[in-house]
Amino acid sequence: MLCKICKVSELKLQKIYTKGLKNENLFGINLKVYRRKLYNCSCGHFYNIHNHTLFLENIYNKIYSKISHKDLNKKFNSIKSLKLKSSNLKRIKFLKKKIHKNSYILDIGSGFGIFPYEMKKNGFKIDASEINKDMINFIRTKKINCLFLNILKNNYKLKRKYNVITFNKVLEHVNLKNIKFILKKIKTYLEKNGLIYIEVPSATAATKGFDRQEFFFEHFNIFSKKSFKLLVEEIGYKISFLQDIKEVNNKYTIRAIIKPA
Numbered sequence: 037m038l039c040k041i042c043k044v045s046e047l048k049l050q051k052i053y054t055k056g057l058k059n060e061n062l063f064g065i066n067l068k069v070y071r072r073k074l075y076n077c078s079c080g081h082f083y084n085i086h087n088h089t090l091f092l093e094n095i096y097n098k099i100y101s102k103i104s105h106k107d108l109n110k111k112f113n114s115i116k117s118l119k120l121k122s123s124n125l126k127r128i129k130f131l132k133k134k135i136h137k138n139s140y141i142l143d144i145g146s147g148f149g150i151f152p153y154e155m156k157k158n159g160f161k162i163d164a165s166e167i168n169k170d171m172i173n174f175i176r177t178k179k180i181n182c183l184f185l186n187i188l189k190n191n192y193k194l195k196r197k198y199n200v201i202t203f204n205k206v207l208e209h210v211n212l213k214n215i216k217f218i219l220k221k222i223k224t225y226l227e228k229n230g231l232i233y234i235e236v237p238s239a240t241a242a243t244k245g246f247d248r249q250e251f252f253f254e255h256f257n258i259f260s261k262k263s264f265k266l267l268v269e270e271i272g273y274k275i276s277f278l279q280d281i282k283e284v285n286n287k288y289t290i291r292a293i294i295k296p297a
Contacts, residue, residue, distance in 0.1 A: 039077035040212050041263045041270075047075040047083065051246045053253070060252050063095045072253050074246055080239045080260025084253055089211070092254055096167060096209070108148045108174045115150045123283040127204065128154050131233065134277070134293060135160075139199040142225065144187065144218075145206035149175035156180060163198075187218050194225055201225060202233045205289075208255040215257070216271050223272075223296050231276065231295050236264070238280050238288035250288055259290045268294050 037047045051074045056062045062070065065088060072086035115124060128151075135141075137159060143152050146164035148171060155162045165185035166172045175182040183194075188210075201222055207215050222232065239260040241250035250258055259267075261280050268275065277293040 042079035045078040081263035082258035142198040241288040
């Protein structure tokens, strides 16, 4: 198989998984059919290839909150209480230096809303968005405006444009074709001179082995700095900031700010 990002190198099989990893949530998948392969390319990109895409889509749309987080308020408060050990607060500290205080932000795939909650607390105007109704209802209890937004639907139009759009650990949950579609579509939601902030799992995690969270089966793509740059430039973006970091929770992450070219 040829890499769909660099388009010049053949993929190399790194591992075949026939059972879940430690702490990996398989969302009740039938273990008799569970099987996936991890490939990588010389451009540094990793692909999780399996036949469980439709299964995952159904989970995200309907019961993700119940299976993954169970008690949303308990999860929310546990993250909120982390303080200096919180990767979310580190993210916010970073963004406060990079975006204007008067920016209006749209967060895509907000989960249980801890990021928009803390951004609002820090004085930013922000709308959350989700496809999971339980998540939406929960976020709204925190007095945050939360949109039902499935960006993969061609006919969806927002009522306003935003200065900043954020994707925190979201894009790895869809295939490359959909990542490209989303990033092309999202240009129409940006104000002039607007920017997009993105976090995705980093391929640097491979230096510690392939049994880490970065390589869980729900992550279709694990990026290197090179593969991320190649992808976004192909669809008409320029990179304003690109960094490979190790977070306080020990996750390896690509952190980027991009703008339409």
